[in-house]
Amino acid sequence: DTGVSQDPRHKITKRGQNVTFRCDPISEHNRLYWYRQTLGQGPEFLTYFQNEAQLEKSRLLSDRFSAERPKGSFSTLEIQRTEQGDSAMYLCASSSPDRSGNTIYFGEGSWLTVV
Amino acid sequence: KNQVEQSPQSLIILEGKNCTLQCNYTVSPFSNLRWYKQDTGRGPVSLTIMTFSENTKSNGRYTATLDADTKQSSLHITASQLSDSASYICVVRGSSASKIIFGSGTRLSIRP
Numbered sequence: 001d002t003g004v005s006q007d008p009r010h011k012i013t014k015r016g017q018n019v020t021f022r023c024d025p026i027s028e029h030n031r032l033y034w035y036r037q038t039l040g041q042g043p044e045f046l047t048y049f050q051n052e053a054q055l056e057k058s059r060l061l062s063d064r065f066s067a068e069r070p071k072g073s074f075s076t077l078e079i080q081r082t083e084q085g086d087s088a089m090y091l092c093a094s095s096s097p098d099r100s101g102n103t104i105y106f107g108e109g110s111w112l113t114v115v
Numbered sequence: 116k117n118q119v120e121q122s123p124q125s126l127i128i129l130e131g132k133n134c135t136l137q138c139n140y141t142v143s144p145f146s147n148l149r150w151y152k153q154d155t156g157r158g159p160v161s162l163t164i165m166t167f168s169e170n171t172k173s174n175g176r177y178t179a180t181l182d183a184d185t186k187q188s189s190l191h192i193t194a195s196q197l198s199d200s201a202s203y204i205c206v207v208r209g210s211s212a213s214k215i216i217f218g219s220g221t222r223l224s225i226r227p
Binding site (some may be wrong): 004031033035040041042043044045048055056057058060082091093104105106107109111 | 119149151156157158159160161164204206211212213215217218219220
Protein backbone atom coordinates (compact mmCIF):
# COMPACT_ATOMS: atom_id res chain seq x y z
CA ASP A 1 0.00 0.00 0.00
CA THR A 2 1.29 3.43 -0.88
CA GLY A 3 -1.20 5.21 1.35
CA VAL A 4 -3.64 7.93 0.40
CA SER A 5 -2.04 10.42 -1.95
CA GLN A 6 -3.23 13.90 -2.72
CA ASP A 7 -2.24 16.31 -5.45
CA PRO A 8 -1.28 19.10 -5.47
CA ARG A 9 0.05 19.44 -1.94
CA HIS A 10 -0.06 23.21 -2.15
CA LYS A 11 -2.04 25.57 -4.34
CA ILE A 12 -2.10 29.35 -4.36
CA THR A 13 -4.84 30.86 -6.49
CA LYS A 14 -6.43 34.20 -7.09
CA ARG A 15 -9.94 34.84 -5.86
CA GLY A 16 -12.46 33.85 -8.49
CA GLN A 17 -10.35 31.12 -10.08
CA ASN A 18 -11.30 27.46 -10.11
CA VAL A 19 -9.14 24.81 -8.47
CA THR A 20 -9.24 21.03 -8.55
CA PHE A 21 -7.68 18.59 -6.10
CA ARG A 22 -7.12 14.93 -6.76
CA CYS A 23 -7.12 12.07 -4.28
CA ASP A 24 -5.92 8.53 -4.87
CA PRO A 25 -7.13 6.32 -2.01
CA ILE A 26 -5.51 3.17 -0.77
CA SER A 27 -6.14 0.58 -3.44
CA GLU A 28 -9.30 -1.46 -2.91
CA HIS A 29 -10.63 0.90 -0.26
CA ASN A 30 -14.24 1.39 -1.26
CA ARG A 31 -14.94 4.37 1.02
CA LEU A 32 -13.55 7.81 0.33
CA TYR A 33 -14.01 10.98 2.33
CA TRP A 34 -13.20 14.66 1.86
CA TYR A 35 -12.64 16.96 4.82
CA ARG A 36 -11.65 20.59 5.25
CA GLN A 37 -9.39 21.72 8.07
CA THR A 38 -8.47 25.23 9.15
CA LEU A 39 -5.69 26.19 11.53
CA GLY A 40 -6.30 25.08 15.10
CA GLN A 41 -9.45 23.18 14.26
CA GLY A 42 -10.26 19.55 13.67
CA PRO A 43 -11.26 18.39 10.18
CA GLU A 44 -14.83 19.09 9.08
CA PHE A 45 -16.72 16.58 6.97
CA LEU A 46 -17.44 17.60 3.38
CA THR A 47 -18.54 14.51 1.50
CA TYR A 48 -18.37 10.72 1.38
CA PHE A 49 -18.30 8.15 -1.41
CA GLN A 50 -18.90 4.45 -1.31
CA ASN A 51 -17.42 3.17 -4.54
CA GLU A 52 -18.57 5.68 -7.17
CA ALA A 53 -21.70 6.76 -5.35
CA GLN A 54 -21.65 10.04 -3.43
CA LEU A 55 -23.73 9.00 -0.44
CA GLU A 56 -23.43 12.00 1.83
CA LYS A 57 -22.71 15.67 1.40
CA SER A 58 -22.29 18.28 4.10
CA ARG A 59 -24.22 21.52 4.17
CA LEU A 60 -20.73 23.09 4.28
CA LEU A 61 -20.40 22.10 0.64
CA SER A 62 -21.84 25.06 -1.23
CA ASP A 63 -22.84 25.00 -4.88
CA ARG A 64 -19.31 26.07 -5.77
CA PHE A 65 -17.95 22.75 -4.54
CA SER A 66 -18.30 19.52 -6.44
CA ALA A 67 -16.72 16.12 -5.88
CA GLU A 68 -16.62 13.11 -8.13
CA ARG A 69 -15.36 9.56 -8.03
CA PRO A 70 -16.22 8.39 -11.53
CA LYS A 71 -14.77 4.89 -11.47
CA GLY A 72 -14.83 4.24 -7.78
CA SER A 73 -11.08 4.73 -7.48
CA PHE A 74 -9.58 8.23 -7.48
CA SER A 75 -11.64 11.29 -6.62
CA THR A 76 -11.55 14.97 -7.49
CA LEU A 77 -12.75 17.95 -5.50
CA GLU A 78 -13.36 21.09 -7.52
CA ILE A 79 -13.93 24.54 -6.10
CA GLN A 80 -15.32 27.09 -8.52
CA ARG A 81 -15.01 30.87 -8.15
CA THR A 82 -12.78 30.54 -5.10
CA GLU A 83 -13.19 32.92 -2.18
CA GLN A 84 -10.70 33.84 0.53
CA GLY A 85 -12.76 31.86 3.02
CA ASP A 86 -11.99 28.71 1.05
CA SER A 87 -8.36 28.89 2.22
CA ALA A 88 -7.80 25.70 4.21
CA MET A 89 -6.27 22.27 4.04
CA TYR A 90 -8.41 19.79 2.14
CA LEU A 91 -7.94 16.28 3.46
CA CYS A 92 -8.88 13.10 1.66
CA ALA A 93 -9.26 9.82 3.49
CA SER A 94 -10.21 6.27 2.66
CA SER A 95 -11.31 3.17 4.47
CA SER A 96 -12.57 -0.33 3.93
CA PRO A 97 -14.33 -2.11 6.78
CA ASP A 98 -13.29 -5.47 5.40
CA ARG A 99 -9.62 -4.62 5.09
CA SER A 100 -8.80 -2.01 7.68
CA GLY A 101 -11.34 -2.64 10.41
CA ASN A 102 -13.01 0.76 10.09
CA THR A 103 -9.73 2.65 10.39
CA ILE A 104 -9.78 5.77 8.25
CA TYR A 105 -6.48 6.55 6.59
CA PHE A 106 -5.77 10.16 5.72
CA GLY A 107 -3.67 11.69 2.99
CA GLU A 108 -1.21 14.48 3.68
CA GLY A 109 -3.69 17.11 2.58
CA SER A 110 -3.84 19.77 -0.10
CA TRP A 111 -3.24 23.28 1.17
CA LEU A 112 -5.25 25.96 -0.60
CA THR A 113 -4.46 29.65 -0.27
CA VAL A 114 -6.79 32.08 -2.00
CA VAL A 115 -5.31 35.55 -2.43
CA LYS B 116 -26.07 18.61 18.89
CA ASN B 117 -23.26 16.15 18.19
CA GLN B 118 -20.08 17.54 19.68
CA VAL B 119 -16.60 16.44 20.68
CA GLU B 120 -14.75 18.57 23.24
CA GLN B 121 -11.09 18.08 24.05
CA SER B 122 -9.00 19.36 26.91
CA PRO B 123 -6.59 20.85 27.49
CA GLN B 124 -6.35 22.91 24.33
CA SER B 125 -2.57 22.83 24.61
CA LEU B 126 -0.03 21.20 26.90
CA ILE B 127 3.70 21.50 27.39
CA ILE B 128 5.60 18.78 29.27
CA LEU B 129 9.20 17.73 29.70
CA GLU B 130 10.62 14.81 27.78
CA GLY B 131 10.20 11.56 29.69
CA LYS B 132 7.09 12.68 31.59
CA ASN B 133 3.63 11.19 31.25
CA CYS B 134 0.48 13.05 30.28
CA THR B 135 -3.24 12.46 29.84
CA LEU B 136 -5.48 14.10 27.27
CA GLN B 137 -9.26 14.24 27.70
CA CYS B 138 -12.17 13.91 25.30
CA ASN B 139 -15.86 14.37 26.11
CA TYR B 140 -18.53 13.75 23.50
CA THR B 141 -22.26 14.04 23.00
CA VAL B 142 -22.45 12.10 19.72
CA SER B 143 -25.42 9.75 19.68
CA PRO B 144 -25.88 7.05 18.69
CA PHE B 145 -22.28 6.07 19.30
CA SER B 146 -20.41 3.77 16.95
CA ASN B 147 -16.72 4.12 17.78
CA LEU B 148 -14.09 6.52 19.07
CA ARG B 149 -10.66 7.03 17.62
CA TRP B 150 -7.59 8.97 18.59
CA TYR B 151 -5.43 10.43 15.87
CA LYS B 152 -2.00 12.08 15.95
CA GLN B 153 -1.48 14.95 13.55
CA ASP B 154 1.92 16.48 12.95
CA THR B 155 1.92 20.08 11.77
CA GLY B 156 1.02 20.31 8.11
CA ARG B 157 0.42 16.57 7.77
CA GLY B 158 -2.62 14.35 7.66
CA PRO B 159 -3.88 12.66 10.86
CA VAL B 160 -2.57 9.17 11.64
CA SER B 161 -4.67 6.69 13.57
CA LEU B 162 -3.48 5.66 17.06
CA THR B 163 -6.41 3.68 18.43
CA ILE B 164 -10.03 2.82 17.68
CA MET B 165 -12.48 1.75 20.37
CA THR B 166 -16.01 0.47 20.21
CA PHE B 167 -18.75 0.62 22.81
CA SER B 168 -17.68 -2.55 24.59
CA GLU B 169 -13.99 -1.66 24.91
CA ASN B 170 -12.72 0.12 28.02
CA THR B 171 -9.06 0.37 27.24
CA LYS B 172 -6.72 -0.13 24.32
CA SER B 173 -2.97 0.29 24.07
CA ASN B 174 -0.66 1.06 21.18
CA GLY B 175 2.91 1.15 22.42
CA ARG B 176 3.28 4.11 24.78
CA TYR B 177 -0.27 5.25 24.01
CA THR B 178 -3.18 3.96 26.10
CA ALA B 179 -6.75 5.03 25.38
CA THR B 180 -9.67 4.55 27.74
CA LEU B 181 -13.37 4.82 27.08
CA ASP B 182 -16.29 5.23 29.47
CA ALA B 183 -19.37 4.96 27.28
CA ASP B 184 -21.67 5.72 30.21
CA THR B 185 -20.16 9.11 30.94
CA LYS B 186 -19.17 9.62 27.28
CA GLN B 187 -15.56 10.30 28.14
CA SER B 188 -12.29 9.09 26.74
CA SER B 189 -8.69 9.73 27.63
CA LEU B 190 -5.37 9.21 25.90
CA HIS B 191 -2.42 8.54 28.19
CA ILE B 192 1.09 8.95 26.85
CA THR B 193 3.85 7.30 28.82
CA ALA B 194 7.51 8.34 28.87
CA SER B 195 7.02 11.11 26.34
CA GLN B 196 9.49 11.65 23.53
CA LEU B 197 10.26 14.74 21.47
CA SER B 198 8.56 13.08 18.49
CA ASP B 199 5.29 13.02 20.43
CA SER B 200 4.97 16.77 19.82
CA ALA B 201 1.83 17.02 17.68
CA SER B 202 -1.90 17.62 17.85
CA TYR B 203 -3.97 14.75 19.20
CA ILE B 204 -7.47 14.60 17.84
CA CYS B 205 -10.40 12.68 19.29
CA VAL B 206 -12.89 11.49 16.66
CA VAL B 207 -16.30 10.02 17.43
CA ARG B 208 -18.40 8.21 14.87
CA GLY B 209 -22.16 8.26 15.08
CA SER B 210 -24.64 6.63 12.78
CA SER B 211 -23.15 7.61 9.40
CA ALA B 212 -20.09 8.98 7.63
CA SER B 213 -21.28 12.55 8.06
CA LYS B 214 -21.61 11.86 11.77
CA ILE B 215 -17.85 11.35 12.18
CA ILE B 216 -17.19 14.30 14.46
CA PHE B 217 -13.68 15.60 15.09
CA GLY B 218 -12.56 17.43 18.19
CA SER B 219 -10.38 20.52 17.82
CA GLY B 220 -7.41 18.63 19.18
CA THR B 221 -4.91 19.06 21.99
CA ARG B 222 -1.65 20.61 20.92
CA LEU B 223 1.11 18.74 22.81
CA SER B 224 4.65 20.08 22.97
CA ILE B 225 7.45 18.02 24.46
CA ARG B 226 10.43 20.00 25.74
CA PRO B 227 13.93 18.48 26.12
